[in-house]
Amino acid sequence: MKAWCMSFAAMLTVVSSAQAEPDNAMEADLGSGVIGVGYERVVAPSVTARATFQLNRPWYTRYLGGPESDVAGFGLELRPFVFPFAAAPRGFYLSPFGRVVAIRAQDDLADAESSVGWSAGATAGYGWLLVDDALLLRFGVGAQYWAFDTDHAGLSGVYPDVDIIVGYAF
Numbered sequence: 441m442k443a444w445c446m447s448f449a450a451m452l453t454v455v456s457s458a459q460a461e462p463d464n465a466m467e468a469d470l471g472s473g474v475i476g477v478g479y480e481r482v483v484a485p486s487v488t489a490r491a492t493f494q495l496n497r498p499w500y501t502r503y504l505g506g507p508e509s510d511v512a513g514f515g516l517e518l519r520p521f522v523f524p525f526a527a528a529p530r531g532f533y534l535s536p537f538g539r540v541v542a543i544r545a546q547d548d549l550a551d552a553e554s555s556v557g558w559s560a561g562a563t564a565g566y567g568w569l570l571v572d573d574a575l576l577l578r579f580g581v582g583a584q585y586w587a588f589d590t591d592h593a594g595l596s597g598v599y600p601d602v603d604i605i606v607g608y609a610f
Contacts, residue, residue: 461527462569465576467607469517472584472600473498476517480607486523491516496541496559498586501599508547511594513557515541521567529576529609530569536562537584545593553590560585563603578605 461482469476469492478492494517502508519537521528538560546552565580580603587596 461529462573462609465529465607465609467492467576467605469494470604470606472602473500473586474517478517478607480521480529482528483520484528486526486528488521488523488528490519490521492519494539494541496539496543496557496588498588498595498599501586501595501597504599506597506599507595509545509588509593509595510547511543511545511557511588511590513541513543513588515539515557523567530567532564532566533578533580534562534564535580535582535603536560541588543588543590543594545588545590547593549593553593555590555594557586557588557594559587561601563601565603567605569609574609576605576607576609578603 463482465480467478474494476492476494478490480488480490483489497512517539521533521535523531523533541557543557544554561584563580563582567578582601584601588594589596
């Protein structure tokens, strides 16, 4: 009986010391046409919010029927991640997003033009917490609208979007 009580007490200790989901993450965003660094925070049991500073370069649009353009810029992306079937920040997610970007394009012009561009879209994907719940990995797919055009250069249109997110969760 004493051995059973000690085993039961040990089991309760393991259960009570289980770690909660991490509330924060520092992330690298390596998705479609962006390279960024972001901070994400759990704001509700199944919702996170993220802000990311990004280099935006929609290089792949020409392969999907869009124009070839050298448009690029730095900007800010804001996006929530909603986890309808699990506690954030892991599991299946839905994520709308919006970006505002200071862009510059020259294309075939004699001189480059500058403007403010934007893009918006949504993705669905899946996220994992690995290595003691510290390594965050997410992969997703969706669509976005790029409005990265100046008066005479750049591009706009609807294109596919891919999420590739790697981060440190804490």
